[in-house]
Every structure is written in structure tokens, then in C-alpha cells.
Amino acid sequence: MRSVSPIRIGVADQSPIFASAVLDLAASTFDDTGTHGDALSATDIERLRDPDWDVLLIDPQFTPNLEDLVPQMLAACPSLALIAVASQPTKELVSFCMRIGFSSVVAKSISGPALMRVIRVTLAGGSLVDRGLSRSAEGEMPGPTEGKALTEREEYVLRLWAKGYSNSDIADQIGLSRKTVDSHRARGMNKLGLADRPALIRMASARGWLV
Template sequence: MIQLLVVDDHVVVRSGLIALLDGKNDIHIVGDAADGDEAIAKAQELKPDVVLMDFSMPPGKDGLTATAELKKLMPDVSILILTMHDDEEYLFRAIHAGASGYILKSAPHEELLAAIRSVAEGSAYLYPSATKRLMSEYLDKAKQENAGPYDTLSEREKEILSWIAKGYANKEIAEHLVISVKTVESHKSNLMEKLGLRTRPELVKFAMKKGLLNFE
């Protein structure tokens, strides 16, 4: 039986959640609270397995502050953040505070039940679009960490690198790309610095390795 503490500053919302959840065979509502301070006190007194914590509870202590403090006092308690904010900033803040899960108030009842059961078992829970968002950010970060110097160049810098390596002068490159000579020189300086190259022979050798000397 999952011992659940419901925390929300709106009486109607709390009552609705209690009515929805307390009738389930595997969930027992041990209590409820209206703000972060009350949630911390009730949690220490009632020892719930899971705290369903509202994100925003003005003017009382907010859910994230309460989550961080409660995790220090009761490391084993699982806290599921319930919020209307579908925003990655709030999501990351919740995870950083120590929450085991993050679910939207607009989620279907079945999803809320699944989330409570998931965090009660010690697993993490994020609503589907949040999981996709986190994975995307993780993959982007991994890609950046594994990227070589060439991958840090902008498309324009890569284009100018190719022209320089083929032996074209700055003025010729500027005319072809319809940009100023000064702009070409600026891009050249930046790309040379990013690649750690100092001379034209080094640049040509690098361009050959990257297959940038196709004159077609």
C-alpha cells in the first residue's frame, strides 16, 4: 500500500486529488497540506512513501524549496511534482531539487496514477514530452562534447576555408560570395584560430583531410 501525502494550496484541487486517489486499492492518503512548510511538517509526522507536491503555492513556501528541504530530512521519500508548467526550466529545477518525478496537472488520471506508482517503486517519472526533451538535450550535449575543431566552424567559415585552401585570394572569395573583403578576413582569422592553424600549408593539409578540395 502506497502511503501518499497530497500537497496543494487550492482546497478544491486537494479535495479532488484525494477523492480520485484514495479510492484506489494500492494507495492510501495519509494526509494533505496547503504549502511547503506544512508539507515538511506533515511528512515528518506521517512518514509517507510518496509526496505529491504542487509546484507553486503562494504565498507559502513553494514546492521546489520544500522538496529540497524534505529530501535532506527524509532522503528515502519520493516526491512527485505536480504542476501546470510545461517548461524545461521548471523541469530541470525540479530534478535538481531532488524530485523523483514531474507531471502536468493536465495529464490524464491514468498517467497520474502510473506516475505515483512509478516513483513509489523507486523509479523516476517524467511525462512523455519531457522525456523526449531531456533525451534531445542529452544527445545535443554529447554531440558537442564529441565534436572536433572542424565541427565548431560555422557554415560560412567552412565555405571560406574551402575557397582559401583552393588558393583563392580574399578579394576573389569576397566577390564570389558577395561579401566584403573585411568580412572574409574576419572569418579567416576566426576559423584559423578555431582550428589551431597558423599557415596556409597547414590549412591546405587540413582541408585535404576533410575532403574540401573538390574543384567541381
């Protein structure tokens, strides 16, 4: 039987938590081929100039020299599939990213299943631009409950959970029972329309909660 090479995925983002969540999700999604993932920080600019990934997800705010960097990456690796994952993909940003060489542009708030679909399509040579993908993706949870904002306690619990704290850690830190923390977390996730921790991490990164 012919072996299949693992998909090489790079994630360049200012938040290592966000990058780790994307790579973990990709590893479970592409378990038929396997993945080799790299989380890249601002100190890895030279690695970006000579890429060896099949697909690279990059926050447009990762470096101010994106307009120069992207053509260099594509010259070094013409087959590289580039996906911009932006906190706020405005029309201007989408136009800029597509002009300099990105294949796809999506919002960080996109659902996990939708982001994996974008990766599949882009790897196959396709192009997807954010058109409310997070609302239409198969398996996506409903959006936030209208008119119901998070309470201070719900937001605080979700911020800590997004940063990797366990329910027990959070309970100890704020002096509540684990059951009460579970309740705050569940209500907050329901209000935000989020299904799991990776989805929360993507939203938290977009909102600046992970700083």
C-alpha cells in the same frame, strides 16, 4: 497472511478541491493496499519539513522556498518519492525540479490513470518527466475537439461543477432545467476531451477556475 501497509500519500496544493480529487482517485486505484491521504495547505509548511509520507505530490508554486524545502524533506525522509504537479511544466521548471530532488514532474492536466501510473513508478524508485503522458496513457480520452471553443454557458456550468456543485444546484442558480444543465455539461466535457469530474477538477485547477 502478511498484512500490507497502506500507501501514505500527501498532496500539497493551493486548491483543496484538486488535492481532494487526487486523494479520492488514489484511494480507488490502490484499493488492494489502501491509502492514507493528507491534503496540505500553506499553513502546513512545518509538516513538510518532517514528512512521513511514502509519496508527496506538490505544486512547485505551493511555496517560494521550494529550493530549500526539498533537500530538508529528503534529508528527513530519504525514501520519500517526490512528484511535482505543475500547471505549466516548462523545460526550465522541469530542470529545476529534477535538480533539487524531485523524482517525477508532470502537468496538472495529466489524466487520472496517467497520474496514478506516475505514482506507481515513482514509488517503485523510477522517474517520469512529462512527455505528453496525458495523451499516451491507457484509457485516456481524446484531446479537446479542434476548433470548438466552450460557450459562455458551457464554461460557467463546468466551473460550478468543478467546484462541487450538483447539477440541481447549478440549475437552480442559473434558472435552467436540470436536463439543460446536463446537456451543457456533457457538450463542454466532450469539447475538452475529459472523461469525469476528477479530470475536470485537474484541468480547472490548471486554468485558475477554482480560485
